[in-house]
Amino acid sequence: MQPFMNAFRRVPFSPGIFKFAAIPRRGYAQAAQKNEKLILSMALPYRTVFDKVPVTQVDLPTEDGEMGVLKDHVPMVQCLRPGVIQITDESNAVSKYFVSGGFAVQQPSNELSVTSPEAFKLEDFSSSVVAQLLEKYRAEAASSDEKVAAEASIRVGVLETLSGALK
Amino acid sequence: MAFAWKKNFSYSKYASVCSQTVRQALKPEIRSDLKGSNNVEFVYAKWKNGNQEPAQTYRSADAEQQK
Numbered sequence: 001m002q003p004f005m006n007a008f009r010r011v012p013f014s015p016g017i018f019k020f021a022a023i024p025r026r027g028y029a030q031a032a033q034k035n036e037k038l039i040l041s042m043a044l045p046y047r048t049v050f051d052k053v054p055v056t057q058v059d060l061p062t063e064d065g066e067m068g069v070l071k072d073h074v075p076m077v078q079c080l081r082p083g084v085i086q087i088t089d090e091s092n093a094v095s096k097y098f099v100s101g102g103f104a105v106q107q108p109s110n111e112l113s114v115t116s117p118e119a120f121k122l123e124d125f126s127s128s129v130v131a132q133l134l135e136k137y138r139a140e141a142a143s144s145d146e147k148v149a150a151e152a153s154i155r156v157g158v159l160e161t162l163s164g165a166l167k
Numbered sequence: 168m169a170f171a172w173k174k175n176f177s178y179s180k181y182a183s184v185c186s187q188t189v190r191q192a193l194k195p196e197i198r199s200d201l202k203g204s205n206n207v208e209f210v211y212a213k214w215k216n217g218n219q220e221p222a223q224t225y226r227s228a229d230a231e232q233q234k
Binding site for chain 1: 169170172174175176181182183184185186188189190191192193194195197
C-alpha cells in the first residue's frame with residue numbers, strides 16, 4: 001500500500017477538511033535501460049536501412065568533423081555533412097553508405113539514430129557520371145549570378161566528397 | 168567552414184540540393200528504380216493577411232527532366 005501511495009500526493013479536498021484526494025505525484029522520467037551494445041537505427045524518409053542493429057562502431061561525417069561512435073558514447077545530436085558513413089558490425093564486416101546529410105542522435109540508452117534524406121552504398125554510384133556532373137557544376141559555380149553560383153558550389157562540394165570516396 | 172550554406176539558403180533548400188545531387192550521381196539502373204518515389208521535395212504555401220496563397224512545390228531535378 002505504501003509504495004502505491006508514494007506515487008500519489010495526498011492533498012486535502014479543501015482547507016480544513018481532513019479527507020484527502022490522491023493526485024499523481026509528478027516526478028522526472030526514468031532513464032531508459034542502457035543497452036550493452038551500440039544499437040544502430042538508420043532511416044531514410046522512404047526506406048529503413050538499419051533497424052535496431054547491434055554494431056561495434058559507426059563513423060559519421062558531421063559538421064563538427066569526422067567522428068567515430070563506439071558504445072557508451074556521450075549523448076549528442078549532430079548535423080551530418082554529405083559524406084560516407086562507415087559501419088563496423090559485430091562480425092567486423094564494414095559497410096559504407098554515402099549520405100546526403102541529415103542528423104545523428106546518440107541516446108543515453110546506447111541507441112544511435114541516424115536519419116538522412118538519401119543514403120546509398122558506394123557501389124551504386126557511377127564515377128563517370130560524377131565526373132560529368134562535376135564538370136557541369138564547376139562551370140555553373142563560376143557564374144555571375146550569386147544564387148546559381150552558390151547552389152552549384154554546394155553541388156560541387158557534394159560531388160567532390162563523393163568522388164573522393166569512390167576512389 | 169561548418170554550416171557554410173547558412174549564408175544563402177534555408178536548411179530545407181540545402182538538404183534538397185544535396186539529396187538531388189546524390190540521386191543524380193547514381194548509376195542509371197539504380198536511378199530508374201527510384202524514379203517514382205521522389206518527385207516532389209516539398210510543398211510550401213505563403214500566407215498573407217490571413218489568406219493562403221497558392222501552394223508552390225519544389226520539385227527534384229528528376230521530375231523536371233522527365234517532362
